[in-house]
Amino acid sequence: MTTTALVPPPGTAPPPSGELKARLRKARRRHRNRSMGDLLTDLYLIAFLIAIYGWAAVDSAGDFLHRQVAAAPADPGARYWIAVGAGLALAGFVWQGLTAVGPLQVGPAVQSWLASTPLSRRALLAPRFTGLALAAAFGAALLGAAGAAIGRSGGYGWAALAGLAWGTTFAAGTVAVQASRVLGRRWPAWSLAGAGGLLVLLVVLAHDLWDWAPAAPGTSLLPAVAVIGVLPAAVLLVLAVRALPLIDRASLSTGARFASAASSAILLLDPSMLAAVVENQRWRAVGRVRSRRFRRGPRWWVLLQADLRRVGRTRAALAWWAVLVLAVYAVAVALPTVGGAVQVIAAYLAADRFAGGLRGISRSAGLRRAIGGSDASLKLVHLVVPALAATLWWLATVPAVGAGPLWLAALLVVGVAATVYRAATRGPMAYGGAVAETPMGAIPVDLIRQVVRGPDLLFVLVAVQLLVR
Amino acid sequence: MDALTVEGLTRRFGNLVVLDGLSFAVHPGQVGAVLGANGSGKTTLLRCVIGADRPDEGVVRIGAKRIYETDAWARSIMAAALDDIDFFPDLSVYEHLALLAYAHGDGGDPVDEVLGELGLEGACDQLPITLSSGQRRRLALASCLVRPRKVLILDEPEQRLDVAGRAWLTDRLLREKAAGTAVLMASHDAELVDAVADVRIGIGG
Numbered sequence: 001m002t003t004t005a006l007v008p009p010p011g012t013a014p015p016p017s018g019e020l021k022a023r024l025r026k027a028r029r030r031h032r033n034r035s036m037g038d039l040l041t042d043l044y045l046i047a048f049l050i051a052i053y054g055w056a057a058v059d060s061a062g063d064f065l066h067r068q069v070a071a072a073p074a075d076p077g078a079r080y081w082i083a084v085g086a087g088l089a090l091a092g093f094v095w096q097g098l099t100a101v102g103p104l105q106v107g108p109a110v111q112s113w114l115a116s117t118p119l120s121r122r123a124l125l126a127p128r129f130t131g132l133a134l135a136a137a138f139g140a141a142l143l144g145a146a147g148a149a150i151g152r153s154g155g156y157g158w159a160a161l162a163g164l165a166w167g168t169t170f171a172a173g174t175v176a177v178q179a180s181r182v183l184g185r186r187w188p189a190w191s192l193a194g195a196g197g198l199l200v201l202l203v204v205l206a207h208d209l210w211d212w213a214p215a216a217p218g219t220s221l222l223p224a225v226a227v228i229g230v231l232p233a234a235v236l237l238v239l240a241v242r243a244l245p246l247i248d249r250a251s252l253s254t255g256a257r258f259a260s261a262a263s264s265a266i267l268l269l270d271p272s273m274l275a276a277v278v279e280n281q282r283w284r285a286v287g288r289v290r291s292r293r294f295r296r297g298p299r300w301w302v303l304l305q306a307d308l309r310r311v312g313r314t315r316a317a318l319a320w321w322a323v324l325v326l327a328v329y330a331v332a333v334a335l336p337t338v339g340g341a342v343q344v345i346a347a348y349l350a351a352d353r354f355a356g357g358l359r360g361i362s363r364s365a366g367l368r369r370a371i372g373g374s375d376a377s378l379k380l381v382h383l384v385v386p387a388l389a390a391t392l393w394w395l396a397t398v399p400a401v402g403a404g405p406l407w408l409a410a411l412l413v414v415g416v417a418a419t420v421y422r423a424a425t426r427g428p429m430a431y432g433g434a435v436a437e438t439p440m441g442a443i444p445v446d447l448i449r450q451v452v453r454g455p456d457l458l459f460v461l462v463a464v465q466l467l468v469r
Numbered sequence: 470m471d472a473l474t475v476e477g478l479t480r481r482f483g484n485l486v487v488l489d490g491l492s493f494a495v496h497p498g499q500v501g502a503v504l505g506a507n508g509s510g511k512t513t514l515l516r517c518v519i520g521a522d523r524p525d526e527g528v529v530r531i532g533a534k535r536i537y538e539t540d541a542w543a544r545s546i547m548a549a550a551l552d553d554i555d556f557f558p559d560l561s562v563y564e565h566l567a568l569l570a571y572a573h574g575d576g577g578d579p580v581d582e583v584l585g586e587l588g589l590e591g592a593c594d595q596l597p598i599t600l601s602s603g604q605r606r607r608l609a610l611a612s613c614l615v616r617p618r619k620v621l622i623l624d625e626p627e628q629r630l631d632v633a634g635r636a637w638l639t640d641r642l643l644r645e646k647a648a649g650t651a652v653l654m655a656s657h658d659a660e661l662v663d664a665v666a667d668v669r670i671g672i673g674g
Contacts, residue, residue: 014574031559108555113565117572118541248538250523287483
């Protein structure tokens with residue numbers, strides 16, 4: 001038997017948590033070859049790549065944005081308030097995302113072997129919380145400064161400070177509600193997204209119906225946003241630290257499944273693994289549905305009924321469909337020159353949420369065998385619903401960006417349906433194929449196929465849209 | 470020690486009610502067997518009892534004291550082996566058990582003894598990835614024995630055990646009863662349930 005650092009000492013009282021964690025670290029280090037130097041090298045490489053590609057992205061985005069603004073000037077007031085509304089809605093989605101993954105979580109092994117012991121919960125979670133708060137604060141500060149750089153509005157320091165304060169507020173706030181058994185966890189997300197969406201809707205309606213928009217404030221509000229954010233950040237930090245001992249294993253494991261799937265998807269370079277977990281979570285939340293008999297008819301008719309029922313059971317997809325309609329109207333007001341391109345991309349995103357049946361039938365040969373009929377006929381039947389969703393979505397957004405030639409509209413709608421088909425019928429990831437050497441390292445060719453299949457056609461459609469209109 | 474009591478436990482997934490106002494008590498030195506068909510909610514019940522899942526309604530108590538998973542005392546008396554157990558990929562079998570024993574202040578059975586009892590001596594230096602499913606199951610059971618416990622929660626402990634392993638399990642559960650441990654276990658093994666169960670908790674109709 002191997003001598004180990006984990007020989008239990010005499011006595012019956014649980015040991016200090018620091019001592020336990022130190023012993024665990026020591027034992028794990030003995031089985032690892034990775035040195036601190038390797039870790040620092042990796043971190044340096046990641047920071048270097050982010051700096052290089054991040055700066056290039058900010059520069060290009062700024063150039064693009066200002067070219068579009070110069071090409072077709074829009075009402076500055078409408079653009080300002082739409083940006084504010086979009087920012088609020090985005091903040092709501094960020095809150096929703098953070099609470100969906102925890103935000104604090106521990107892996108399955110830690111749950112089984114550490115979280116189940118009397119080890120202080122605060123001691124277990126404190127390093128994770130510190131990491132989360134620092135990452136959120138400095139990540140948001142970086143994003144704030146990048147946003148100011150893209151907008152070329154100046155005030156980089158205030159933008160970074162606002163990011164720092166509100167990043168901390170969100171990280172600490174979501175941790176505080178994670179511990180709460182009383183507070184609902186999602187009302188801030190719904191409030192922010194609802195307020196942002198309503199603001200955008202009102203501005204778009206006022207602009208399109210009465211050709212009016214509220215004026216943008218004369219001076220920058222960034223300093224106020226930054227200063228106002230400091231107080232909730234400080235208060236919520238204290239509340240979050242106090243709440244750490246109250247975060248239970250149930251809430252720590254919720255996000256762990258998602259994080260585990262995400263890390264597997266990254267390690268195995270297979271994004272479909274993450275998509276499968278997200279889809280499972282969605283259906284788990286639905287739980288039970290009312291079963292009904294199908295109307296009699298040929299096989300395709302029954303399959304179509306099943307796919308339509310699936311739509312009725314995914315209300316979030318319908319909400320997403322409506323949000324994307326509003327987004328196109330908002331872009332048409334704020335940045336009219338990119339309205340057409342956004343319409344094509346958003347049409348794909350809206351229709352893709354209705355392709356659950358097509359994805360299911362494509363990834364399971366067993367399901368296709370069980371249902372019978374040719375693969376092509378099964379896939380085509382399951383394309384009807386997403387194609388219908390794309391057509392209706394297109395009709396709903398025509399008033400925002402204009403109809404254009406009829407042949408172009410028909411081509412783009414058919415193209416969007418084809419894009420949905422290509423994306424939903426991606427085959428499983430093959431790891432044994434050729435590998436391409438890139439500046440980012442060796443990448444399996446099949447991964448490129450996985451990522452590109454679908455968006456490639458979308459890119460062509462956007463190009464056609466821009467060239468013709 | 471007082472009885473493990475579950476009162477009005479309800480758990481829903483969306484609008485699917487898995488557990489509906491379930492109540493029962495298991496006293497020290499008793500084995501409560503949770504019985505039900507596949508999908509009836511046995512594992513969900515055990516997860517709610519240990520705090521790995523949050524019930525929508527209802528409470529779990531030890532005597533008069535309500536159990537919260539965040540309470541270190543609750544974790545110190547409640548040992549559990551459910552199917553969701555996972556392992557550190559870089560720690561050996563022995564190190565896993567030693568870690569747990571150390572974290573609990575060494576109040577359970579000696580690690581070497583438990584390894585021998587479960588037939589894991591030969592695998593004590595192996596990393597978890599090299600273990601068979603049966604060995605992983607034995608390691609999960611061992612994790613409950615190397616630590617002190619007043620309540621033992623087991624989810625189908627007979628699974629993946631061979632004939633000798635099942636005989637050992639029956640004997641071990643009888644010894645746990647004799648030591649005054651309250652055991653709550655889900656099982657499909659009628660022979661095991663007949664041999665050890667004092668309380669039968671039927672769920673799922």
